[in-house]
Amino acid sequence: MPELPEVEVVRAGLAPFASGATVTRVDVLDERSLRRHPGPAEDFVDRLTGSTFMAPSRRGKFLWLPLGSPAAGEALVVHLGMSGQVLLRAPGTVDALTRIRIDLEHPQHGPARLNFVDQRIFGSMAIDALTAVADLAPGAQPERIPASVAHIARDPLDPHFDDDRFLAALRRRHTGIKRALLDQTLVSGIGNIYADEALWAARIHYDQATDALSRRRAIVLLSEVRAVLAKALAEGGTSFDTQYLNVNGESGYFSHSLNAYGQQGSPCPRCGRPIVRERFMNRGSHFCPYCQRRR
DSSP, rough: OHHHHHHHHHHHHHHHHHTTTTTEEEEOOOOGTTTSSOOHHHHHHHHTTTTTOOEEEEEEEEEEEEEEETTEEEEEEEEOOOTTEEHHHHHHHTOEEEEEEEEEEEEEEEEEEEEEEESOOOOOOEEEEEHHHHHHHHOOOOOEEGGGGTTTTTOTSSTOOOHHHHHHHHHHHOOOOOOOOOOOOOSSSHHHHHHHHHHHHHTTTOOBBBBSSSSHHHHHHHHHHHHHHHHHHHTOOOOOSSSOOTSSSSOOOOGGGGGTOTTTTTTTTTTSSEEEEEEEEEEEEEEEETSSOOO
16 A cells, blocks of 8 residues: 555655646546545536646645636545555556546646546545644644545655644554554554565564653654655655555655564564564564563
């Protein structure tokens, strides 16, 4: 599933070509991709057509493009789900498994097409109202966020992420540390891959109790989360197949840097003992039983 680095790569790729572009045509080819939109396909098409995209924003795994006239105060919200892709194409380009296509006219770059491709149809597009951000840092400029995204916490790469608030909330939880990292209302943008990688780097067992984790080790973990996310972002995200591609249809290559995730049976890069995979929340956790002992 696309996580913070993958969604940020898509946002950055869209920014220069979508910002200031006017929507000239919208075709909904599969209404299942509008499951989060509060209305029928006709409503989505009517509200989007003629609008102008502003600079795209992101929180956690959610991406949105604020809309100018005639839909000011709203945004096109995109969630990639398990296999969603937002592909920036030449006009008229047809991609297999396209669910929604949006034709654009940019004042400098000319015409283009956005194809929302989704193999498994867990992703979505929706138009949502923008609302004031409630978790602004003191002195920060006002922000607006889609109402459907307001419950999502900031991510560790957000300049306004509050470390002390996060550490205090973590301490109050009575759960395993990996469950806490995957809780998007506590900290956003971290999925299975990057949770496993950060926990391996911090030498913490995935089921270590949050209320038994010292502040010092929690600070180390937060630092490793940031390091892993930043490295993955620099390498274009993680691609195991064509289910994640950037806006140009290219794969990321962080998969070559993985130390724990998907490495079961391979030697731990730190101690040489085999990496193990255990079932966890209908998925798997990958860790080194020697380096990451539960305390």
